[in-house]
Amino acid sequence: MLPSPGAGPTTGHDLTEAVLRPARGYHAFEACVEQLAATIRLGVYPLGSTLPSERELSERLKVSRSTLREAMAALREAGLVETRRGRGGGTVVTLKPRTPSARAAARITEGKRQDWLDSLVFRRIVEPGAASLAARATLDEGALAQLDEAHEDVARARRPAEHRQADSRFHLTIAALTGSHRMVEAVTSVQATLHEMLLAIPVLEANIHHSDRQHASLVRAIRRGNHDRARAVMEEHCDDTAALLRGLLG
Amino acid sequence: MLPSPGAGPTTGHDLTEAVLRPARGYHAFEACVEQLAATIRLGVYPLGSTLPSERELSERLKVSRSTLREAMAALREAGLVETRRGRGGGTVVTLKPRTPSARAAARITEGKRQDWLDSLVFRRIVEPGAASLAARATLDEGALAQLDEAHEDVARARRPAEHRQADSRFHLTIAALTGSHRMVEAVTSVQATLHEMLLAIPVLEANIHHSDRQHASLVRAIRRGNHDRARAVMEEHCDDTAALLRGLLG
DNA sequence: GGGTAAAGGTCTGAGTTCATACCAATTCGC
DNA sequence: GCGAATTGGTATGAACTCAGACCTTTACCC
Numbered sequence: 001m002l003p004s005p006g007a008g009p010t011t012g013h014d015l016t017e018a019v020l021r022p023a024r025g026y027h028a029f030e031a032c033v034e035q036l037a038a039t040i041r042l043g044v045y046p047l048g049s050t051l052p053s054e055r056e057l058s059e060r061l062k063v064s065r066s067t068l069r070e071a072m073a074a075l076r077e078a079g080l081v082e083t084r085r086g087r088g089g090g091t092v093v094t095l096k097p098r099t100p101s102a103r104a105a106a107r108i109t110e111g112k113r114q115d116w117l118d119s120l121v122f123r124r125i126v127e128p129g130a131a132s133l134a135a136r137a138t139l140d141e142g143a144l145a146q147l148d149e150a151h152e153d154v155a156r157a158r159r160p161a162e163h164r165q166a167d168s169r170f171h172l173t174i175a176a177l178t179g180s181h182r183m184v185e186a187v188t189s190v191q192a193t194l195h196e197m198l199l200a201i202p203v204l205e206a207n208i209h210h211s212d213r214q215h216a217s218l219v220r221a222i223r224r225g226n227h228d229r230a231r232a233v234m235e236e237h238c239d240d241t242a243a244l245l246r247g248l249l250g
Numbered sequence: 251m252l253p254s255p256g257a258g259p260t261t262g263h264d265l266t267e268a269v270l271r272p273a274r275g276y277h278a279f280e281a282c283v284e285q286l287a288a289t290i291r292l293g294v295y296p297l298g299s300t301l302p303s304e305r306e307l308s309e310r311l312k313v314s315r316s317t318l319r320e321a322m323a324a325l326r327e328a329g330l331v332e333t334r335r336g337r338g339g340g341t342v343v344t345l346k347p348r349t350p351s352a353r354a355a356a357r358i359t360e361g362k363r364q365d366w367l368d369s370l371v372f373r374r375i376v377e378p379g380a381a382s383l384a385a386r387a388t389l390d391e392g393a394l395a396q397l398d399e400a401h402e403d404v405a406r407a408r409r410p411a412e413h414r415q416a417d418s419r420f421h422l423t424i425a426a427l428t429g430s431h432r433m434v435e436a437v438t439s440v441q442a443t444l445h446e447m448l449l450a451i452p453v454l455e456a457n458i459h460h461s462d463r464q465h466a467s468l469v470r471a472i473r474r475g476n477h478d479r480a481r482a483v484m485e486e487h488c489d490d491t492a493a494l495l496r497g498l499l500g
Numbered sequence: 501g502g503g504t505a506a507a508g509g510t511c512t513g514a515g516t517t518c519a520t521a522c523c524a525a526t527t528c529g530c
Numbered sequence: 531g532c533g534a535a536t537t538g539g540t541a542t543g544a545a546c547t548c549a550g551a552c553c554t555t556t557a558c559c560c
Contacts, residue, residue, distance in 0.1 A: 027517095027546065027547085028546080028547065028548095029546080029547085053506080053507060053508085054507080054508065055506095055507085055508095063547080063548085064547060064548045064549065064550095065548090065549085065550095066547070066548070066549085067546085067547060067548075069508085069509085072508095083508070084507085084508085084555095084556085085507065085508045085509075085554075085555050085556065086506080086507060086508075086554085086555045086556025086557065087504095087505060087506040087507055087555085087556050087557045087558070088506075088507075088556070088557050088558080089506085089507050089508065089555080089556065089557085090506095090507065090508080091508090115431075118430050118431050118432055119432065121383065121428070121429075121430045121432075121433070122430055122432040122433055122436075125375070125376065125379030125380070125382070125383065125433070126375065126376070126379070129375030129376070129379060130375070132375070133371065133375065178371070179371075180368050180371045180372055181365075181368050182368055182369065182371075182372040182439075183371070183372055183375070186372075186432075186436065189432075277516065277517085277547095278516080278517065278518095279516080279517085303536080303537060303538085304537080304538065305536095305537085305538095313517080313518085314517060314518045314519065315518090315519090315520095316516095316517070316518070316519090317516080317517060317518075319538085319539085322538095333537095333538070334525095334526085334537085334538085335524075335525050335526065335537060335538045335539075336524085336525045336526025336527065336536075336537055336538075337525085337526050337527040337528070337534095337535060337536040337537055338526070338527050338528080338536075338537075339525080339526065339527085339536085339537050339538065340536095340537065340538080341538090
């Protein structure tokens with residue numbers, strides 16, 4: 001029912017509570033730090049690789065170079081990157097991927113816990129959707145090679161920390177195969193949160209083999225264009241992780 | 251394969267092109283205008299309803315009151331709202347919902363066209379996912395009433411412009427039923443883009459009846475907790491709209 | 501070796517955004 | 531009617547962000 005004109009203040013739509021969210025995260029500076037740190041921690045830029053130049057990055061992130069430089073300084077100070085000047089110089093990643101269980105669970109606020117649970121719910125929709133779309137898409141040789149490479153990386157990784165990064169890259173690669181910017185953004189956000197959870201919650205990745213089998217099934221389904229199967233496998237994959245994490249979050 | 255340390259500049263990960271996106275949209279001011287305008291146009295605040303006070307809105311949107319007020323001034327100037335001072339005053343919506351076909355297609359840039367197509371792809375994943383989640387959730391009486399009301403609104407709406415707003419509210423309501431912030435945000439974004447498309451592309455909503463039957467099926471499936479059916483119906487619903495729009499976009 | 505190109509480092513002035521007061525108008529409750 | 535509460539309107543100074551120009555360092559090329 002439409003509220004009558006002039007009705008009381010804030011006609012009781014529950015929708016409005018859900019829809020009106022922060023228009024913009026923090027400052028540009030913090031947004032840059034977060035995004036770059038996430039990109040590095042997720043292994044998009046692995047140890048030893050060189051980030052794009054400051055000028056290019058500032059253009060990509062749509063912030064001024066000054067602001068980007070402040071963000072870089074923060075990353076440098078935090079020990080994620082190192083910078084060399086001059087031609088051929090640039091900023092290289094020095095962060096060794098951390099072992100998931102290495103850090104004790106920081107104080108988890110109730111807000112954070114809610115956000116994490118939310119993230120698991122959203123992931124269960126978005127990632128299977130990405131898998132389904134990727135399976136539907138007609139993939140050229142380059143794309144298939146990219147998928148295989150990402151899969152081999154994760155299958156080959158031995159140490160937990162490296163496995164974690166390769167896993168993120170694998171999931172992001174699938175999202176990228178869909179060709180949808182929004183999909184990539186959604187999966188990036190979800191993976192970043194997932195990564196945060198895995199760092200904060202000491203959980204033994206006991207079932208890496210299990211996970212790898214699912215990855216292999218996923219790649220097969222995508223290559224065959226079997227989108228229902230791709231979605232189903234990814235759903236199971238998400239459910240397995242989520243069950244583990246939810247158990248530890250209460 | 252992990253790139254060797256010190257390898258050339260920007261080791262050729264295609265992922266990075268997809269992942270590094272603008273860290274922050276334009277200015278806070280513009281973000282507010284866009285979000286509020288979208289909220290109003292989508293009918294979350296219908297004609298005649300009163301927006302929350304400036305102080306509350308600025309807190310919700312996480313911007314200063316000054317900035318919010320500039321956004322409000324823009325909305326006022328654009329004729330979307332009117333403002334009265336004093337206790338019991340506030341800002342009321344004066345925008346009559348526009349008839350979709352009323353405006354000629356503005357010059358559609360290639361970038362915008364791509365974004366629109368992207369949005370349709372993402373919607374096809376997100377909204378069926380929301381429907382599925384909503385069907386899984388245990389809904390209390392209030393939630394069910396909210397769903398029914400949104401459905402009745404859209405079924406009752408006669409004029410195209412009102413139907414459009416009610417339709418947006420219906421879809422947003424389903425998203426809200428999932429209880430997931432990210433889901434609401436995703437559906438809001440997708441619906442805003444959809445709304446923009448429908449305004450720019452003169453398309454006769456010839457099949458309102460067809461659409462309404464799908465809505466009814468959707469509500470039934472959600473109430474019964476039949477999540478597979480809910481997802482399937484929503485997928486069909488999205489596909490129908492998308493086919494129409496894609497045809498007109500080339 | 502010298503020139504050029506490419507990268508980070510520095511500076512500056514204008515524009516935005518913010519937090520925090522305080523003012524003005526209007527309504528509600530007694 | 532009158533005071534208190536609520537709402538929009540105004541003002542100010544600090545902090546942040548931006549765009550652009552210019553400097554310094556370093557590697558590559560001839």
